[in-house]
Each structure stands twice: as C-alpha cells, then as structure tokens.
Amino acid sequence: MIFYFTGTGNTRWVAKEIAEAIGEELLSIPQLIKEQRYQFELQEKERIGFCFPTHGWQPPRIVREFISRLVLKGYHSHFCWALTTCGDNMGEAMTIFNKELAKNEALHAEDGSPLQAESVFSVIMPESYVCLPFMKTDPIDMERRKIEHARQQLQHITSIIKDSERGIVELEKGATPRLYSYVIGAYFNQKMVTDKKFTVDEDVCTRCGKCSKVCPVDNIAGAPPTWLHNGQCTCCLACYHYCPVHAINYGSITRKRDQYYFNRRGDQK
Secondary structure: OEEEOOOOOHHHHHHHHHHHHHOOOEEEHHHHHHOOOOEEEOOOOOOEEEEEEOEOOEOOHHHHHHHHHOEEEOOOOOOEEEEEEEOOOOOOHHHHHHHHHHHOHHHEOOOOOEOOOOEEEEEEOOOOOOOOOOOOOOOHHHHHHHHHHHHHHHHHHHHHHHOOOOOOEEOOOOOOHHHHHHHHHHHHHHHHOOOOOEEEOOOOOOOOOHHHHHOOOOOEEOOOOEEOOOOOOOOOOHHHHHOOOOOEEEOOHHHHOOOOOOOOOOOOO
C-alpha cells in the first residue's frame, strides 16, 4: 500500500506512477482522514510506501498527524519506503519523517523496533510555493525538464521498490539541510502555515467552486470562498493554483506570481 498527500498534483503523479508499476494500492491521506480510516491489515510481504511533498523543508503537518494515528496490523519485517517531492531540495524532511514514525508505538514490531522508511528518495518537481519574495513558479521549459528528469528517475526508483531493496538513500538535501529544516523550516511551519492571508477578489471570482473542491482538508466554504480558520490549512496553495481566473491570492505577493498544478496545460501526462 502507498499512502500519499498532494496539493498541486506533483506527488499524486509520482505516487500513481509507482503504484501502477508495482501493483500496489494507492491511498489518499486526506481522504482517509475524512473517513477516519487509520487501521490497516498488512498482507505477507506487502510493501509500505509514503509519498508526500516537502513543506518548508519538513513533512506536511497533515502527514505527521496521519502517521501519529496510523495502525498497521501484522507489521513485523515488511519493507517500508518513503519519497518526498520538492521544488529544489528537501533538507532533513526525511529524517523528521522517520522520527515521527518512531513516535507511534502502534507501528512498532513485536520486538519493539519502530517502523522506519528503510529506502528513501526525493524527486525534484516544478515549484509551486510562491508566497515568499524569492520563490516563483518555474518557467515552462524548466517545468518540462524537471518532469522529464523525474520520469526517468522514477523508473530507477520503481525498480528499487519493486525488489524491496533496503538501505537506499537518494535525497537532495541541499547545502545546509539542518538550517533549512530545523531553523528556517521550523519557523515556516509554526508561523506561515495559515489560511489567514488568503483573500478572494469577488469581482473576479466566477463562483465555480473549484477552490473548495480541490482543498484537501475541506477548509473552504461557499462561493465566493471563505476560509474557515479552523487550524487545518496545510498552505498547499491548491486553492490559489487551481483558480481558473486567478481570483485567489495569499497576501499581496501572489498577485505578481503565476499559477501551477500538474498537467495544467494537458502536456504532462
């Protein structure tokens, strides 16, 4: 089984490519949370996979909360892997992810050893976070180069997962991963993951409801949209990127930013 979370579709594409190649069930973390499904029965030799985007050089909060409640019955020596997508690098996101797995005693084997992602990967995908001065979407040619490279990389990753190869570490951590994840990333995830800065230009909004449909945590109601301020927002920016008329913004900075989601132009299948 493969558990995944996606905002703008990058991670869904990666997870789907792997799932189809190795014949594993694909499970959406937001959907599982909505259904209150946290308990699963493992089959013998079943692989356990996790796919998630890097948010502020850390795993997204929704992923961390899900694995804190996850129960995998029958776990003993099953092969576990994890993959994170990122626009540039992912810092120590995978180290943090494995620490979160270890915290959940329901994921410990009979001998007390915790579930850990034994083979870990990062895949660079087109940039989607646009809420800081130095962060923008990639030009179209860069998008295409990243996706083509990812497509080739996935063939290699898939072969490793299919053979349940343990101890493979292929991560793009960046120059100062601890600074990224434990200083900048800690501040980012504590202070900047919020829906309070989202606004909508009501004179531009077409009342199509797309933003509420794509929100993975059901944090948007009505048309024009209203953000619920209930602490569930992951700041994945799906509402911003999927808006067909660019009526949604995050503060003022995104007014001069482009939009991106996977296969937006129909040329990235």
